[in-house]
Amino acid sequence: MDKIVVRGGVPLRGEVTVSGAKNAALPLLFASLLTQDECRLRRVPRLMDIRTAVRLLHELGAQSEWLSDDEIVVSPHTVHQCEAPYELVKTMRASFLVLGPLLARFGRARVSTPGGCAIGTRPVNIHLDALQQLGATIRQQQGYVEAEAKRLRGAHIVFEFPSVGATENILMAATLAEGTTVIENAACEPEIEDLATMLTAMGARIGGAGTPTITIEGVTSLHGVTHEVVADRVEAGTFLIAGAITGGRVFVRGARANHLRAFLEKLQDAGVLIVEREDGIEASCQSRPSSVDVITWPYPGFPTDLQAQMMALLTLGDGRSLITETVFENRFMHAQELARLGANILTRGNTAAVSGVAFLSGAPVMATDLRASVSLILAGLAAQGVTEVSRVYHLDRGYERIEEKLSRLGADIRRVKE
Ligand code: UD1
Numbered sequence: 001m002d003k004i005v006v007r008g009g010v011p012l013r014g015e016v017t018v019s020g021a022k023n024a025a026l027p028l029l030f031a032s033l034l035t036q037d038e039c040r041l042r043r044v045p046r047l048m049d050i051r052t053a054v055r056l057l058h059e060l061g062a063q064s065e066w067l068s069d070d071e072i073v074v075s076p077h078t079v080h081q082c083e084a085p086y087e088l089v090k091t092m093r094a095s096f097l098v099l100g101p102l103l104a105r106f107g108r109a110r111v112s113t114p115g116g117c118a119i120g121t122r123p124v125n126i127h128l129d130a131l132q133q134l135g136a137t138i139r140q141q142q143g144y145v146e147a148e149a150k151r152l153r154g155a156h157i158v159f160e161f162p163s164v165g166a167t168e169n170i171l172m173a174a175t176l177a178e179g180t181t182v183i184e185n186a187a188c189e190p191e192i193e194d195l196a197t198m199l200t201a202m203g204a205r206i207g208g209a210g211t212p213t214i215t216i217e218g219v220t221s222l223h224g225v226t227h228e229v230v231a232d233r234v235e236a237g238t239f240l241i242a243g244a245i246t247g248g249r250v251f252v253r254g255a256r257a258n259h260l261r262a263f264l265e266k267l268q269d270a271g272v273l274i275v276e277r278e279d280g281i282e283a284s285c286q287s288r289p290s291s292v293d294v295i296t297w298p299y300p301g302f303p304t305d306l307q308a309q310m311m312a313l314l315t316l317g318d319g320r321s322l323i324t325e326t327v328f329e330n331r332f333m334h335a336q337e338l339a340r341l342g343a344n345i346l347t348r349g350n351t352a353a354v355s356g357v358a359f360l361s362g363a364p365v366m367a368t369d370l371r372a373s374v375s376l377i378l379a380g381l382a383a384q385g386v387t388e389v390s391r392v393y394h395l396d397r398g399y400e401r402i403e404e405k406l407s408r409l410g411a412d413i414r415r416v417k418e
Contacts (some may be wrong), residue, residue, distance in 0.1 A: 003168070003390040004403060006380035008362055011039055011248035015329040016410045018236045018254040018280075019045040020070065020137045020229030023305075024191040027168045028198055029053045032074040034175060035202060037098050040073045045400040046205040048393070052092040056084055060098070060245065079106075084110040086143060092397070094116060095126060097165060099147060100173035103136060108148045113140065118369040122328040125346040126166040130157045130200040134177055135169070154179030154218055162187040162212065162298045168195055177218040186214045189299040194230040195303040201225045233259040234305045235399065238374055240264075240283035241309045242406065244272040245316065249284035249367035250409060256280045262302040263310075266292055270313065284366025291319035291356055293411045300311055308334045308375035315343035316382060317356030325350045334372035341379050341387065370398045373414060377402070381411055 013260025020043035030053065040160030044050060046069065054064055054072070061080040066072050082102045089095040089112040102109035113124065121339070126139050128145065134157075136149040154177050159166060167187040172195070174181035184194070187208055205217035205332035219322060236255035244267065257264060257276040263276050270289040275282040291314060296304040304327040315338055325331045332352050336392040337347040340363045344355040350397045362385035367373030373395040380387030389395075392415070403413045 001390065001417045002356070002392050002415050003388050003418050004377060004392050004395070005385045005414050005416055006377060007261060007277050008360075008381050008383040008385065008387060008390070009412050010381070010412055012243050012250050012330070012381065012406070012409040012411055013244045013248045015253055016130040016239050016405050016409060017253055018231045018239070019043070021191055021194070021232035021234070022047055022049055022398050023234070024194045026053050027097050027172070027191070027195050028056060028227065029074065029263040030101055031096045031172055031198055031202070032057070032058070032076045032305065032383070033079060033098060033197060034105055035224055036077045038073055038075050039224055040067070040226040042071045042226070042228040044070050044072050045232065046070070047400055048091050048178060048397045052088060052095070052386040056088045056095050056098065059085065059088065060102070077342040080155060082106050082109045084111040086283045089114050093122065094165070096127070097169055099127065099145065100131070100169035101130065103149060104152055104173045104176040107150055110144050111144050118333060119331045122262070123292060125158055126163045127169045130170045131173065133157050134173060134181065138151045140236065154181040154216070156182045159183065159185040161185070163190055164192065167192055167214070171195060171209070171214060171216065172199070174216040174218060175199055175206070175222060175261040177216075179218055181216045181218070184212065186212055187298060190213060190233060191229055195326060196217065198225055198227040209333035214219060225305070231256055234303065234371070235307045236260065236262050236281065237303070238309050238378070238399070239405070240267065241313050241378055242279060242305045242381060242409070244289065245313050245378050247285055249282065251280055251282040253280040255281040262300060262335040263306055266294055266302060266310065270317065280308070289313055289317045289318035291321040299414065304328055304331060305371050307331060308371040309378055310334065310376040311345070312338060312378040313350065313356060313381060314354045315345065315357060315360060316352065319356055321354045321356070323352045333368040334375045336370070337372070337376055338379055338387045340365050340385050343379070358382055361385050363387045363388065363390040367394045374399060374402070376402070377413070379415075
């Protein structure tokens, strides 16, 4: 297992280019299962989770080839299996997103249930209820969801919560259903809009993606496509904090301010200077951050995927910040590890009270999940002395060559084999 060693205290300066969004690329890869034709995806980040998704596509019988460092072509005409095994779903929960496309195209699917994870129980009831409303028969046995439907039928579905994954699964399934599907209380994340853009280019009829009401008129088949993955707003936000927390100045090329509104406002409230440009966003911070209160919320609210990074910044705030996590039930695992660097954080239920300290000092820490691990690296970049972050396989699931990108901004960071 690798670990990342950071010697903190260097203000980061320069420019970094954001990669394509992991959370968009995964459903886009699985959307290729809805057609017989080749699908080309550009600006695909080279991450563990993408490798897992490609392995799953191969398991189902699809073929794929990397045409360049960030462009992949998937040939789904050879798909003959409709089963996503436990081994792959447990490695990556987003594998569950093959359920909708497989069911819509082949009339059946057998997909392992994902189970809980470090940040909460994460059930899939919203996905399954909605598929039943589309006419699928669902059985759950031996840890698998077995779904069947000769052809799905359009329905009016109201989600009890705007689940990102359920919106994606049902959006994909409904493209090939008979008749019209309406999803109310749908998730509005930019990754959903990106998926709808690709599906529309494949011949699907979709209105309202990116709003809480999505309408899908089913068609009988979809065709191939070439599509570029939307920029990763979480990676972009992470680099903006890297600039701010080190008292430096970082320009994130390709970052889209309209995808980061709630986040940028909070950074500005914390005293970070934000400059929005057409080709990206710059963040700089010359003084100690101010304390701010943050509540995570589904998009367009403050993203839960940037909560840990924001907490890292606020550990150095000049007062007490309250962070409330409303999307996941157990997403403060990083608080204990940040405390090892000298942070003063009290968590109770879904709220964390972060009392800012004047400085952090390096220590060995352990990553518990993807965004938690990057928050420890951010804190390590600001801390005095050396921070060693172990279990960085979490990090490799979602950040492309992060130590390389941070080094180019001047960070003293390296990866060592344990
Ligand atoms: C996606 C993102 C993840 C992000 C999350 C919320 C991907 C691959 N992952 O995860 O990075 O943190 O959105 O922005 O895109 N829920 C239910 N029943 C369901 C489905 C969800 O109760 O059937 C609950 C979950 O337990 C969780 C909340 O809804 O508490 C949000 O989950 P959801 O929006 O589905 O997140 P994911 O799609 O899993």
